[in-house]
């Protein structure tokens with residue numbers, strides 16, 4: 141391998157820039173040429189490819205988003221699109237790829253790698269933390285810190301007005317952001333997709349909090365939960381507890397922005413170097429992850445399809461502490 145391409149794809153996440161920097165600098169360290177592919181797979185199809193050096197990635201370690209930009213390319217899902225992408229790589233003499241993103245990114249990379257026998261290594265970059273083969277994905281720590289900071293602020297109003305707040309957080313169909321931030325912000329309950337708990341459970345928690353004279357009531361709702369839309373959940377609670385004044389806050393894309401936390405910067409740096417060293421060792425079709433502080437490589441298939449279990453112990457602790 142003499143020359144590699146790096147891209148970010150899917151939803152951006154804080155720490156992606158730190159990963160790009162690590163890939164480019166590790167590449168330079170090992171005397172590889174590195175190319176940045178702009179706007180994800182779409183940029184690969186449109187030949188939006190430019191050389192990057194150790195110096196062009198200065199001052200990005202601390203920045204949110206992705207300097208390479210991102211996209212969700214429909215064209216890359218077609219054989220025709222992937223052929224064009226491969227042609228561009230050949231013309232630029234790029235002989236391996238590092239792809240930074242989530243399961244959609246790895247699904248595309250897996251197919252591409254098989255079709256053209258191209259070495260590809262993935263780096264998990266998503267706030268959702270829903271990839272098998274790593275304790276944390278890049279961006280998850282920053283996103284949960286943002287959520288906790290926001291809920292701390294909401295708590296002020298909840299307490300001042302004795303209000304009930306439903307705070308909806310991201311995570312697509314997984315509840316990792318919701319569970320961790322609920323525990324860290326002292327929420328009285330958390331509605332998770334993984335638990336599939338009935339509405340009665342939430343009613344019971346609210347009744348308990350009334351009996352225990354809690355003055356502020358914070359409920360974290362994961363966007364992909366089975367009870368449905370957060371406004372609808374709030375409406376059902378209103379019907380059952382008409383005396384409770386309730387509000388809904390949807391945190392939305394606030395959670396994806398901002399300067400990455402120290403943990404995300406360190407993780408991104410470790411995984412960026414691991415990706416380059418993995419490629420040089422002849423590895424492909426795998427994701428670099430960190431488990432128990434050790435670099436672990438997991439096949440794309442497993443990373444995408446493996447089920448990451450929700451931490452039942454954190455749910456238990458959360459219930460004990462919300463008494």
Ligand code: F6P
Nearest residue numbers: 151242266267268310311312396
């Ligand atoms: O996968 C990251 C994520 O932020 C999810 O948590 C969320 O469901 C989705 O992306 C939102 O996507 P978009 O930015 O395209 O609205």
